[in-house]
Amino acid sequence: xxxxxxxxxxxxxxxxxxxxxxxxxxxxxxxxxxxxxxxxxxxxxxxxxxxxxxxxxxxxxxxxxxxxxxxxxxxxxxxxxxxxxxxxxxxxxxxxxxxxxxxxxxxxxxxxxxxxxxxxxxxxxxxxxxxxxxxxxxxxxxxxxxxxxxxxxxxxxxxxxxxxxxxxxxxxxxxxxxxxxxxxxxxxxxxxxxxxxxxxxxxxxxxxxxxxxxxxxxxxxxxxxxxxxxxxxxxxxxxxxxxxxxxxxxxxxxxxxxxxxxxxxxxxxxxxxxxxxxxxxxxxxxxxxxxxxxxxxxxxxxxxxxxxxxxxxxxxxxxxxx
Numbered sequence: 175x176x177x178x179x180x181x182x183x184x185x186x187x188x189x190x191x192x193x194x195x196x197x198x199x200x201x202x203x204x205x206x207x208x209x210x211x212x213x214x215x216x217x218x219x220x221x222x223x224x225x226x227x228x229x230x231x232x233x234x235x236x237x238x239x240x241x242x243x244x245x246x247x248x249x250x251x252x253x254x255x256x257x258x259x260x261x262x263x264x265x266x267x268x269x270x271x272x273x274x275x276x277x278x279x280x281x282x283x284x285x286x287x288x289x290x291x292x293x294x295x296x297x298x299x300x301x302x303x304x305x306x307x308x309x310x311x312x313x314x315x316x317x318x319x320x321x322x323x324x325x326x327x328x329x330x331x332x333x334x335x336x337x338x339x340x341x342x343x344x345x346x347x348x349x350x351x352x353x354x355x356x357x358x359x360x361x362x363x364x365x366x367x368x369x370x371x372x373x374x375x376x377x378x379x380x381x382x383x384x385x386x387x388x389x390x391x392x393x394x395x396x397x398x399x400x401x402x403x404x405x406x407x408x409x410x411x412x413x414x415x416x417x418x419x420x421x422x423x424x425x426x427x428x429x430x431x432x433x434x435x436x437x438x439x440x441x442x443x444x445x446x447x448x449x450x451x452x453x454x455x456x457x458x459x460x461x462x463x464x465x466x467x468x469x470x471x472x473x474x475x476x477x478x479x480x481x482x483x484x485x486x487x488x489x490x491x492x493x494x495x496x
Contacts, residue, residue: 254471317347
C-alpha cells in the first residue's frame with residue numbers, strides 16, 4: 175500500500191497499528207513547536223553519545239519503530255505537517271529505548287526537515303549523524319537514509335560529487351531488496367538534470383530507461399513512475415513530439431496526494447508558460463501556490479526548479495494582466 179496508489183490507506187493502517195502498540199502521534203501543538211522540542215531534546219546530547227547509545231531490545235518498540243519509519247516518506251508527501259511528530263517519536267524511542275535499524279530514518283528526516291525550514295547547517299549535521307548511525311545499526315534502512323541525506327548534502331558539498339551518493343543509495347537498496355528506494359535514488363539523481371541543464375533528448379532517454387527499470391521491478395503503478403511520466407510528457411512537448419503521453423493513474427494520485435498535485439500544477443504552469451498560454455499559466459501557477467505549503471516536508475534539489483520558474487511565471491502573468 176505504501177508504494178502504490180493507496181498511500182492514504184497505508185498511513186491510516188500504520189497509525190492504527192501504532193495505537194495498539196501504545197504509540198500516540200499526538201498533534202496537540204503546532205509543527206513548529208514540535209520541531210523546537212526535538213531541537214531542545216538533542217541540544218544536550220553530543221553526536222558521539224547518540225552513536226554509543228545501547229541497542230533497542232524491546233520487541234514491541236522495534237516493531238513500532240518500523241511502522242514509524244514507513245510513515246515518514248508517506249506523510250512527507252501527503253501530510254507534511256504531521257512529519258515532525260513522526261520524526262520526534264522515532265528519535266524519542268531511539269534515545270529512551272535504544273537505537274534500532276530505523277533510528278537513522280528519524281535523524282535523516284529531521285535533518286532534511288529543518289534544512290527545508292532554512293537551517294541547513296544543523297540539517298547537514300543530523301543527516302551526517304544518520305549516515306554514521308548506519309555503521310552502528312546495520313544497513314537495513316541505508317537506501318532511504320542515503321537518498322534523503324544526499325538531497326541535503328548537495329546544498330553543502332559540490333553537487334557533482336554529492337550526486338554520486340545516489341549510486342550508493344541505489345546499491346544499498348538493491349542489496350536490501352528495497353526496490354522502491356532504489357528507484358527513488360535513481361529518480362532523484364536524474365531529476366537534477368533539469369537543474370543542471372542537460373539536453374532534452376538526453377533527459378528523454380534517461381527517463382525512458384527509468385520507466386523500463388520501474389516496470390521490470392513490478393513498479394508499473396508506483397507513485398515514482400507517475401511523477402517521472404509527468405516529466406517525460408513535458409520533455410516530449412518541448413522537443414516537439416506529436417506523441418501525447420497519457421498517465422492512467424495520474425488523476426487518482428492528483429486527487430489523493432498533495433505532492434503529486436503540486437508537481438502536476440507546476441508542470442502544467444511551466445508548459446503553458448513555455449508556449450505562452452496566458453490563461454492556462456495563470457490558472458495553474460495559482461493552483462500551485464494554493465497547494466505548495468502542504469506538500470513535501472523535506473528538502474529536495476528538484477524543488478529548486480519549480481521555485482525559480484513559478485517566480486518567473488508569476489511575474490510574466492502579472493505583467494500580461496496589466
